[in-house]
Amino acid sequence: GQQVMQIPQYQHVQEGEDFTTYCNSSTTLSNIQWYKQRPGGHPVFLIQLVKSGEVKKQKRLTFQFGEAKKNSSLHITATQTTDVGTYFCAVGSSNTGKLIFGQGTTLQVKP
Amino acid sequence: DAGVIQSPRHEVTEMGQEVTLRCKPISGHDYLFWYRQTMMRGLELLIYFNNNVPIDDSGMPEDRFSAKMPNASFSTLKIQPSEPRDSAVYFCASSLDLRDRGQLKQFFGPGTRLTVL
Numbered sequence: 001g002q003q004v005m006q007i008p009q010y011q012h013v014q015e016g017e018d019f020t021t022y023c024n025s026s027t028t029l030s031n032i033q034w035y036k037q038r039p040g041g042h043p044v045f046l047i048q049l050v051k052s053g054e055v056k057k058q059k060r061l062t063f064q065f066g067e068a069k070k071n072s073s074l075h076i077t078a079t080q081t082t083d084v085g086t087y088f089c090a091v092g093s094s095n096t097g098k099l100i101f102g103q104g105t106t107l108q109v110k111p
Numbered sequence: 112d113a114g115v116i117q118s119p120r121h122e123v124t125e126m127g128q129e130v131t132l133r134c135k136p137i138s139g140h141d142y143l144f145w146y147r148q149t150m151m152r153g154l155e156l157l158i159y160f161n162n163n164v165p166i167d168d169s170g171m172p173e174d175r176f177s178a179k180m181p182n183a184s185f186s187t188l189k190i191q192p193s194e195p196r197d198s199a200v201y202f203c204a205s206s207l208d209l210r211d212r213g214q215l216k217q218f219f220g221p222g223t224r225l226t227v228l
Contacts, residue, residue: 031215033215033216041221042202042219042220042221042222043154043202043204043217043219044219045216045217045218048215048216088154090217092215096166096167097141097142097159097161097166097206097208097215098142098144098156098159098166098167098215099156099215099217100156101153101154101156103153104153104154
């Protein structure tokens with residue numbers, strides 16, 4: 001079945017440093033979503049990318065979808081302690097309503 | 112909108128006991144998903160329903176697990192008998208069927224933290 005690999009698994013940064021997590025697939029994706037899960041919380045939808053080469057921004061967060069639609073990235077500029085949590089990518093199936101989640105990248109930010 | 116509601120929020124039980132987790136999806140949503148999250152295995156899809164009908168239960172670990180959705184506003188996940196390795200956070204999520212617009216955004220409930228002693 002369809003799988004996505006997400007790297008790195010963990011990232012520790014100093015507050016103010018940038019952070020990037022990557023999601024890769026061996027197959028072409030119809031779309032990709034990103035979710036954030038705060039410690040002790042539940043995954044919360046951040047954004048969806050659909051078009052090849054698409055770039056979307058939400059304040060300090062920049063999301064990219066690769067030209068070949070096989071990879072995606074989430075970049076956080078100047079991290080803050082509020083960015084702490086686990087970031088998941090998820091790919092939607094074109095035939096079903098389900099999502100396949102990546103393993104997640106857990107971000108720790110040292111103040 | 113109250114969002115996806117799950118109960119109980121925490122459950123501690125002894126091995127061999129039956130456990131029932133409950134979920135109320137967002138009104139009007141077509142899909143309901145049950146996930147299990149552990150440190151070792153991450154976020155796993157157990158089963159999902161479309162319009163109350165189970166579509167894919169291939170993620171259900173074994174026969175001890177069962178799920179039902181008797182109506183559009185309620186679903187249960189049952190474990191009988193429970194085992195210590197079932198300890199995890201169980202999430203319910205729901206979504207609208209907007210695949211024609213490429214949208215499969217899922218809304219997660221707060222989760223049930225299950226501990227089996």
